[in-house]
Amino acid sequence: MAKLNKRIDYTLASDFSLIDASLELYKKADSQKELDFVKEILEKETEFVDLLMNPDIKENEKRSLIDNTFKDNVSEQMLILLKKLFLKYTDVVTVTAITAVPMDEHAQEKLSKVLYEKLNKDVMLINEVDTSIIGGVLLKVGDKIMDATLGNELRSISKTLKEVSL
Numbered sequence: 001m002a003k004l005n006k007r008i009d010y011t012l013a014s015d016f017s018l019i020d021a022s023l024e025l026y027k028k029a030d031s032q033k034e035l036d037f038v039k040e041i042l043e044k045e046t047e048f049v050d051l052l053m054n055p056d057i058k059e060n061e062k063r064s065l066i067d068n069t070f071k072d073n074v075s076e077q078m079l080i081l082l083k084k085l086f087l088k089y090t091d092v093v094t095v096t097a098i099t100a101v102p103m104d105e106h107a108q109e110k111l112s113k114v115l116y117e118k119l120n121k122d123v124m125l126i127n128e129v130d131t132s133i134i135g136g137v138l139l140k141v142g143d144k145i146m147d148a149t150l151g152n153e154l155r156s157i158s159k160t161l162k163e164v165s166l
Contacts, residue, residue: 034074038082041069052086055093055121056142062086093121096128098138103127111137 042049051057051065066082074082095115097103103111108125115123119141130138136149 030075031078034078037073038070038078059087092124093119093141094124094126096126096140098128098130098133098140100129100131100133100135102129115139115141 048065048069052062063083066079066086070079070082097108097111108127112123112125115125134150134154136151136153138149139146
């Protein structure tokens, strides 16, 4: 529980620093022009946005991308705001949980908590249904797969039994 509270405190502090950066930017006379420029780049360069949102890209790489893309065209306040917005997603990982039936909210929360403790990252959990799975869950985290399905367990038992000589 202490880990969870620490994470909530960090998130709240991060949100307040976003507000502070936004207020500093609001005080600048050319802020609307800068916002329009940033909006135009972000709308045109979808691959750039995908990189900035990708939790597998390291924080220092994201900082460099933002600096190299915007530093000559926006104020320091805008750079600070952009970094705060996009670096907030550095510790988030997307996990797809494939199950035979839809997971209820309680099961999703419980799985997210376990995954947070194992991965030490915030988890965005997506539940997909595949009726060919007899039971259990198949987890996809990036390019890694953890197969905790009943079908996989049965295959494992079958393999073990075949290896045992009587």
